[in-house]
Amino acid sequence: MIRPRWQGLNPSVGARGWRRWDQLIAVIAAANFGWVIFDISYIPLRNFWLQRNLYPIPSFALVIPLPWLPDLTPVYDPVKGIVPHRDTQNYLDQFHAMDQLIVENGLSTAEATEKLINQQRLTVELIETNPFLSSGNAGALEKLKNRLRSRANTDSAREAAVQLLSKPHLQASGWDAERQFWLQQILPLVEINYWRGIDESGQPTDLSWRIDTPFQLLFLLDIGLRTWRLKRRYPAIRWRDALLRRWIDLPLLLPVARWLRVIPVTERLSRAGLIQLEPLRAVISRGVVALLAMELFEVITVRVVDALQQLIRSPRLPQRIRGFCSYQGTDQNEDRELVELLRLWMPLLLSQVGPNMRPQLTALGEHLLFQSLNQTVIPEPLRGVAGIQQAESALSRQLAENLVDSLLGLSKGAGNQLERRDPALELLSNEAFNRFWEELARSLEQGPVLERSQELLASFLEDLKRSSFQQLRAQGDVDELIRELDGLSFSPPTGQPKRQA
Incomplete structure (x- = not known):
C-alpha cells in the first residue's frame, strides 16, 4: 500500500510539543502507578522493607539478605499511621539495656541479675498477651515460641524463656553465644510488630492521598487539555x-481501586510510543475474535434456522405465499425496482451473453447428438466404419449448428424485444407470476400436501442445524483456527521463495 504524502511530512512544532507533553505525562503516570503498587503492597510487605531479608522457601530457614536496599519504614510508616507498639518497643529497649549492662559489667552483678529477671517477666508477658494480633503478625509469635522451645529443648515456651534467661544457663553457655541467638532469631520477630492508628471514620490511618493528590490534579489538567485539543480538531x-472520549482516564482520578490505573497508563505509554503493545494486542484480539466469531455464527445459525422453521410451521404459509403476488405488496417502489432489474438483465443474457457462447454451445450440442446417433440410430456392426463415422459427425455438426442458431436467433430476438418497453408484455408477465403464486397457495390450502410438506421441511432444517453444529464442534478448535489465520497472515505468497532464517 502506498503511503500518503502527508504521512511523510515532518510534524509541526506544535505537534512535536504536544507529543513531548504526552510522553512526559505518560512517564509521570507510569511513575504514579509504580508508587500505587508500592503503596498497596506496603503493609503486606512491611516486614521485608524493615529487615530486607528474602525468604525464597518459607518452610526452610533459607534467608537471602539484601542490605543494599534502603530502609523505607522510617519514611513511609507515618504515611500509613504506623507507630512502634508500646509493649514490643519496651521489650526491645529493656533487652538492649540489659545487653549493654552485661557486656560492660558481666553476669555477676546484682543489677545484671535484676535485668535478667525483668527480661524473663517481659518475655512471659509477651507470650501470654500476644501484642502481635493488632498488626496481623500472629504468626511471628508462633515462630518466636517455636525457636525458644527448640533452643531450650522443652515443650513449654514460658519455661524455655525462663531457662534461657536464667543466670546459671547463661554462665554455662556464655553470654556471647546466647546473645547472638536473641539478636538474630528472637528480636527480629519482635521488631516487626507495630501499632496502626484509626481515623475518625473507623478505618486504619492512611495519608497516601496527600501524595496522590498532586498527581490527580496533573492528570485532571491533562484530561482537560486533551478534551480542548479534540474540540479544536473537531469543532462540531x-x-x-x-470529555467522554477520555473515559479510559477515569481510574487516574479515582481514590479507590487504584490498581485499575494500569489501563490508562498502558494506553498512554502505547500512544506516546514509549512501549509497543501491537503484537500483544494482535494476539489477544485474534483469539477473542476467533472465539466470538464461532459463538456468534452458532447463534446466528440457530436464529435463522428457527425463524425458517417457524415460518414453515405457520398455518398462514399459504397466505404468505400469496403475498408474493404484486397486488398483495405494500411497497410499489420495490415491485418497480424488481421489474426494472429483470428488464435490464433478461435482454443482456438473451442478446449478448447467449450469442457469444455459440461455439461452446455448438460443440456441446454436436457431442450430445453424435453420442445419441451412434448409440440409437447406427447398428452396432456399422459403428466402426470410417465413412459412416464421418457422415455421422458431419450430420451431428450440421444439426447442432442449425439448432443452436435457431435458439440463439430466438433468444436474441426475444432480448431485443425485451429491451423495448412493451406494456402488454409487462402486463402478461405480471399476470403469469401472480397466477403461479395464487395456484400454488390454493393447491396447498386444498390438499394434504401442506402439513406433510411442513413436517418434511422442518425436519430437514432440524437435521441441517444438528449436522452443522456437529461439524462446527468437530472443526471448532479455536487454536486450530488461530493457526490457520497465522498461516494466512504470515505465509509467503505462492510463487515467492521463503526467506531464509
Missing part, C-alpha cells in the same frame, strides 16, 4: 462528547 463535537 460537543464538550460533553469530547
Whole structure:
C-alpha cells in the first residue's frame, strides 16, 4: 500500500510539543502507578522493607539478605499511621539495656541479675498477651515460641524463656553465644510488630492521598487539555462528547481501586510510543475474535434456522405465499425496482451473453447428438466404419449448428424485444407470476400436501442445524483456527521463495 504524502511530512512544532507533553505525562503516570503498587503492597510487605531479608522457601530457614536496599519504614510508616507498639518497643529497649549492662559489667552483678529477671517477666508477658494480633503478625509469635522451645529443648515456651534467661544457663553457655541467638532469631520477630492508628471514620490511618493528590490534579489538567485539543480538531463535537472520549482516564482520578490505573497508563505509554503493545494486542484480539466469531455464527445459525422453521410451521404459509403476488405488496417502489432489474438483465443474457457462447454451445450440442446417433440410430456392426463415422459427425455438426442458431436467433430476438418497453408484455408477465403464486397457495390450502410438506421441511432444517453444529464442534478448535489465520497472515505468497532464517 502506498503511503500518503502527508504521512511523510515532518510534524509541526506544535505537534512535536504536544507529543513531548504526552510522553512526559505518560512517564509521570507510569511513575504514579509504580508508587500505587508500592503503596498497596506496603503493609503486606512491611516486614521485608524493615529487615530486607528474602525468604525464597518459607518452610526452610533459607534467608537471602539484601542490605543494599534502603530502609523505607522510617519514611513511609507515618504515611500509613504506623507507630512502634508500646509493649514490643519496651521489650526491645529493656533487652538492649540489659545487653549493654552485661557486656560492660558481666553476669555477676546484682543489677545484671535484676535485668535478667525483668527480661524473663517481659518475655512471659509477651507470650501470654500476644501484642502481635493488632498488626496481623500472629504468626511471628508462633515462630518466636517455636525457636525458644527448640533452643531450650522443652515443650513449654514460658519455661524455655525462663531457662534461657536464667543466670546459671547463661554462665554455662556464655553470654556471647546466647546473645547472638536473641539478636538474630528472637528480636527480629519482635521488631516487626507495630501499632496502626484509626481515623475518625473507623478505618486504619492512611495519608497516601496527600501524595496522590498532586498527581490527580496533573492528570485532571491533562484530561482537560486533551478534551480542548479534540474540540479544536473537531469543532462540531460537543464538550460533553469530547470529555467522554477520555473515559479510559477515569481510574487516574479515582481514590479507590487504584490498581485499575494500569489501563490508562498502558494506553498512554502505547500512544506516546514509549512501549509497543501491537503484537500483544494482535494476539489477544485474534483469539477473542476467533472465539466470538464461532459463538456468534452458532447463534446466528440457530436464529435463522428457527425463524425458517417457524415460518414453515405457520398455518398462514399459504397466505404468505400469496403475498408474493404484486397486488398483495405494500411497497410499489420495490415491485418497480424488481421489474426494472429483470428488464435490464433478461435482454443482456438473451442478446449478448447467449450469442457469444455459440461455439461452446455448438460443440456441446454436436457431442450430445453424435453420442445419441451412434448409440440409437447406427447398428452396432456399422459403428466402426470410417465413412459412416464421418457422415455421422458431419450430420451431428450440421444439426447442432442449425439448432443452436435457431435458439440463439430466438433468444436474441426475444432480448431485443425485451429491451423495448412493451406494456402488454409487462402486463402478461405480471399476470403469469401472480397466477403461479395464487395456484400454488390454493393447491396447498386444498390438499394434504401442506402439513406433510411442513413436517418434511422442518425436519430437514432440524437435521441441517444438528449436522452443522456437529461439524462446527468437530472443526471448532479455536487454536486450530488461530493457526490457520497465522498461516494466512504470515505465509509467503505462492510463487515467492521463503526467506531464509
